[in-house]
Amino acid sequence: MATAASHCLLRLYEERHELEDYQSGVPRWCTGCGDNAILAAVQRLCRDEQLRPEKTVFISGIGCSSRFPHYMKTYGFHGIHGRALPVAEGVRMARKDLHVFVNTGDGDCCSIGAAHWVHAIRYNMNMTVFLHDNQIYGLTKMQASPTSPRGLRSNTTPRGSFLEAMQPLTVTLGVQNVSFVAQAVDWIPELLYDIVSAAYRHRGFSFIRIVQRCPEWLPSLFEPWLHDPERVRLLHHEDGIQVSPALARVYRNQEHHNPVDIDRAREIASCIDPIPVGILYRNPQVPCYEDLRATDHLRTTEFIKNGLEAEFDKFTVWPSA
Amino acid sequence: MDATRQARVAFYLTGKRPGAELEPVEGLDLRPALLARYRDLSTLRYDFPLVLLTDGEADTCVRSLSGMVDDALRQVARGEDGERVSKHVLRLEQAIRQASRGKSRSLSARWSEIAAELGPERDALLPDSLDRALEALGSDGEVVDCDGELPGRFVSHIWQTAQTKKARRLHGEIARLVHRVSNILRADLARSEKGRSADALKASLGGLDADAFDFQALSGVLSRTANRTTITAARRSRLEQLIAALQSYNFEPQAFRFTSCSEALAAWRERYPILVGVARAIAMAELEIAGDYREERHDVFFDEYGADGLSPDDIALFADYLVHVSAADMDAGEQAALMEILSSGLPMKILVQKDDILADSAPGQGGQGFARSAPHFAHMALGLNDVYVLQAPASHLLRCSGRVADGIAYAGTALFSIFSGTNGFVGDYPPYLVAAAAAESRAFPIFAYHPSAGPDWASRFSLATNPQPEADWPEHQFDYEDAERHRVSETVAFTFVDFAALDERYARHLARVPSNGRDDAMMPIPKALAVEVEGQPEQVPCTLMVDDQDRLQTVLVDERLMRETRRCRQAWHSIQELGGIHNSYAERTLAEERKAREEAVQELAEPATGTAPAPAAATQPEDAGAEAGQEAAAAIEPEAEPSPDEAYIETPRCTTCNECTQINDKMFAYNENQQAYIADVDAGTYAQLVEAAESCQVAIIHPGKPRNPDEPGLEELVRRAEPFV
The missing domain is CATH 3.30.70.20 (Alpha-Beta Plaits)
Known part of the structure; x- marks a missing residue:
């Protein structure tokens, strides 16, 4: 509850932030890495939405993609492997005034962090999650990840991987309380930005899987898709992504898909070739966990102390007189 | 002209009953024919009594007893013993209705009291039925009937519910701000010399293992090495003042309840500086917490804060005043204070209770006989444009409870003009019936005006709660038995005459026809209003009434009462126009449009002369479509292709x-x-x-x-x- 005056004054002297105000350092990613495209799109989003750097936080796990917070001049938390989401949930719960973003890779999210991922979808806390999916462990120099295609030869699968790749979209769409699922590819920056922007504006757990090239370890994996626009299917809708005329001329393989239709979304999610790009599912009605658990109770020192004392007392052994 | 007719016309014109042809109605205990069925209200299931629930939101905290009982029965009266449970509970409901006349009590207390009276000795299964239903009722509250106290209790209950919620919200918000501002001071203390002194450090560790530390040494290390940035003295004093100002506001709803407009106005003026101080402190605290307070920018602004008044949204954070006044007791000073409140948009909810809308000026005092003082406050407030206005009789309050809640939630002034139906001149008619008759007869029409419901009158003004709002008078089917014992059914309108007939002061304007029958020289009121009479009337207006034996009586109405009835209808027409019913502007425009259209049709129908119309007309849309297509294609045409020679x-x-x-x-x-x-x-x-x-x-x-x-x-x-x- 702010009075009209404080609300106006807070906005009145807000400084205009340029894209450079969100840049921090020179990314240490390899030249040609798709992470650069994601970073450019996200910095553009921050500028266009004029997010206050001190009210914005990027949280990551471990991996190439998880270096992301280092390159944003905002708050950041380069966490531990697979645990970006629990950290983000804690931040969200304690600081509802922050814009929370999560960067996680295919290994970080779909392997070691898979349990947290599934429950984070169910909690549906308001945050934007980027799954940087390059289908390989890059930081540790080429080991197969859960999303690596079957037959991929890597340091851990020298005879080719034996299992079908995991589909992050179908997993996400299968979890109760899912509220926003989209897919982007790093080589169509215009759509990448539109999808990131839509995800940010959705209130709830916005999950974007970004299909991303790794020029170092899998330089030719996406070549066929990159050079044949027919192998990318754009999902468009009045309530979803609208494709610009220029883009529509290059990418003619399009589908009119209503993001409220979860059954069709699940069918689309199963499709590997052509790669679907756009918003698969969006349901703003799903309640957010932080709202369900909201309390008017002030966390005063006294309140926290009493709570802790009560917990400790449960385990205290009192010396018999 | 025969004597009978002479007497009727004379009565119509003068209000005097010269011979034996017409009888006075005084003492006959006549009532309007349409009210014949409502002699004993306690046997009917209707809106009353109401239950003012102790829980619920502002728009759901009042319910009718019968509505609550129906809900409970839907839950418990199922299966084999469903009929038995229903029977028992409905019997109890009727007993509660009878017992609630003039005495209010909580539902649970009343329930147990009546349950004990009905007694298990007569029906062993009765306690089982009642206990199950009581459990299903869920909520409790005061049971109130429609009487002189109802308007005050009803509005006050909804106001109290809304204020309690608002107070809780503001308290929570102020506590949060105080907590956050105090945290800034506390963090500063921890960084200060005092905060790093050996004693402070020792106190912060707690009792256990305190001896294991050398706090003096720790204090020395911290003073030398840790961050020493502290806030300025000016900021510290500002923060301390903020905390004091925030804690100075007392939002106790009872302190905002008044029974006089001038007292409320005086209290508002006295308390306004405190309000500004708190609003200012809230605004400053928000900036301080966000770390955005800049003395060079904001000091000037906050020094002058509130000098030009606060915005309505800011005022709406604080308590609303409730002022309950009786229209009869308002002197000129009170009326002036009321007008001041209404025209200044203060956050006050004014309940003007009217007990008598037919106040009669005594003959010979220069009055017109009727001085319908009634609805003028509500009508005047409509003209102010930004006052929430609700006019309703007490009988329709439950149906208007959402609107009362809207008025209380509205950020500005609200006026509730309520007719209680208790004026002391209506014999033993229950107030509910009098109030309902006032709405039915258009003497006290129901309307609501919500200034922020939309940009135009169509979305702001509503007449929907009135009975048959499209009609001049509501019409109902009336069945009776004639002298030959045949069933006769006719449609009878409930007019202003019927409402005035309830009031013993107006009996002199009525005269019973002893022959007890109608003839061609009489006509019903709506018809009489439709004809303009100059000179002696051919037919005189009459209405149907019944006596205490339920015998139908024909009663003549004099010209004075007819004149008043016409005035009432005129006022109703004005209100109808505001509500978009038979709106004269709309009807005129419609008529013009119709005429223009007929003329256009006529022109088309005339045989075509000169050259035939071009046959290309049919293909035109296609051409247009193609053109549009080209345009669209042009629109998405890219900018000029770059030359292949250029990089x-x-x-x-x-x-x-x-x-x-x-x-x-x-x-x-x-x-x-x-x-x-x-x-x-x-x-x-x-x-x-x-x-x-x-x-x-x-x-x-x-x-x-x-x-x-x-x-x-x-x-x-x-x-x-x-x-x-």
């Missing part, structure tokens, strides 16, 4: 991979969206352009033709550049 990048497709900028960051640069373009084609060699084109992941760099013909190895480079042309 260029398809910038929107750039994925920011740094390949080209690493080859030459003078030649290739990023734009404001971090996407590459050729900044200076002469800043590097053609070889670099070709190399960049080859290494670009998405193949969007087109090297064009070489600009420097002397560059070595050009032939080879041009060959390599070919795929990117």
Whole structure:
């Protein structure tokens, strides 16, 4: 509850932030890495939405993609492997005034962090999650990840991987309380930005899987898709992504898909070739966990102390007189 | 003219009953025919009594007893013993209705009291039925009937419910601000010399293991090494003042309840500076917490804060005043105070209770006989445009409870004009019936005006709660038995005459026809209103009433009462127009449109002369479509294709991979969206352009033709550049 005056004054002297105000350092990613495209799109989003750097936080796990917070001049938390989401949930719960973003890779999210991922979808806390999916462990120099295609030869699968790749979209769409699922590819920056922007504006757990090239370890994996626009299917809708005329001329393989239709979304999610790009599912009605658990109770020192004392007392052994 | 007719016309014109042809109605206990069925209200299931629930939101905290019982029965009266449970509970409901006349009590207490009276000795299963239903009722509250106290209790209950919620919200918010501001001071203390003293450090550790530390040494280390930035003295004093100001507001709803407009106004003026102080403190605290308070910018602003009044949204954070006044007791000073409140938009909810809307000025005092003082406050407030106005009789309050809640939630002044139906001149008619008759007869029409419900009258003003709002008078089917014992059914309108007939002061305007029958020289009121009479009337107006034996009586009405009835209908027409019913402007426009359309149709129907219409007309839409298509195609046509000889990048497709900028960051640069373009084609060699084109992941760099013909190895480079042309 702010009075009209404080609300106006807070906005009145807000400084205009340029894209450079969100840049921090020179990314240490390899030249040609798709992470650069994601970073450019996200910095553009921050500028266009004029997010206050001190009210914005990027949280990551471990991996190439998880270096992301280092390159944003905002708050950041380069966490531990697979645990970006629990950290983000804690931040969200304690600081509802922050814009929370999560960067996680295919290994970080779909392997070691898979349990947290599934429950984070169910909690549906308001945050934007980027799954940087390059289908390989890059930081540790080429080991197969859960999303690596079957037959991929890597340091851990020298005879080719034996299992079908995991589909992050179908997993996400299968979890109760899912509220926003989209897919982007790093080589169509215009759509990448539109999808990131839509995800940010959705209130709830916005999950974007970004299909991303790794020029170092899998330089030719996406070549066929990159050079044949027919192998990318754009999902468009009045309530979803609208494709610009220029883009529509290059990418003619399009589908009119209503993001409220979860059954069709699940069918689309199963499709590997052509790669679907756009918003698969969006349901703003799903309640957010932080709202369900909201309390008017002030966390005063006294309140926290009493709570802790009560917990400790449960385990205290009192010396018999 | 025969004597009978002479007497009737004379009565009509003068209000005097000269001979034996007409009888006075006084003492006959006549009532309007349409009210014959409502002699004993306690046997009917209707809105009353109401239950003012102790829980619930502002728009759901009042319910009718019968509604609650129905809900409970839906839950418990199922299966084999459903009928038995229903019977028992409905019997109890009727007993509660009877017992609630003039005495209010909580539902649970009343329930147990009546349950004990009905007694298990007469029916062993009764306690079981009642206990199950009581459990299903869920909520409790005061049971109130429709009486003189109802308007006050009803509005006050909804107001109290809304204020309690508002107070809780504001308290919570102020506590949060105080907590956050105190945290700034506490953090500062921890950084200060005092906070790092050995004693303070020791106190912060707690009792256990305190001896294991050398706090003196710790204090010395911390004072030398840790961050010592502290807040300025000016800021500290500002923060302390903020906390004091925030804690100074007392939002106790009872302190905002008044029974006089001038007292409420005086209290508002006295308390306004405190209000401004708290609103200012809230605004400043928000800025301090966000770390955005800049003395050079904000001090000037906050020094003058509230000098020109607070915005309605800011005022709406605080308590609303409730003022309950009786229209009869308002002197000129009170009326002036009321007008001041209404026209200044203060956050006050005014309940003007009217007990008598037919106040009669005594004969010979220059009055017109009728001085319908009644609805003028509500009508005047409508003209002010930003006052929430609700006019309703007490009988319809439950149906208007959402509107009362809207009025209380409205950020500004609200006026509730309520007719209680208790004026002391209506014999033993229950107030409910009198109030309902006032609405039914258009004497006290129901309307609501919500200034922020939309941009126009259609969305702000509503007449929907009135009975048959489209009609002049509500009409009902009336069945009776004639002298030959045949059933007769006719449609009877409930008019202002019927409402005035309830009031013993107006009996002199009525006269019973002893022959007890109607003839051609009489006509019903609506018909009499429709004809304009000059000179002696051919027919005199009459209405139907019943006596205490339920015998139908024909009663004549004099000209004075008819004149008042006409005035009432006129007032109703004005209100109808505001509500969009038979709106004269709309009807005129409609008539003009109709006329224009008929003329157009007529013109078309006339045989065509001169040249025949061009047959191309049918194909026109297609042409237009094609044209539009071309236009659309033109709209998405790209800008001019770049020349294949020039070097260029398809910038929107750039994925920011740094390949080209690493080859030459003078030649290739990023734009404001971090996407590459050729900044200076002469800043590097053609070889670099070709190399960049080859290494670009998405193949969007087109090297064009070489600009420097002397560059070595050009032939080879041009060959390599070919795929990117």
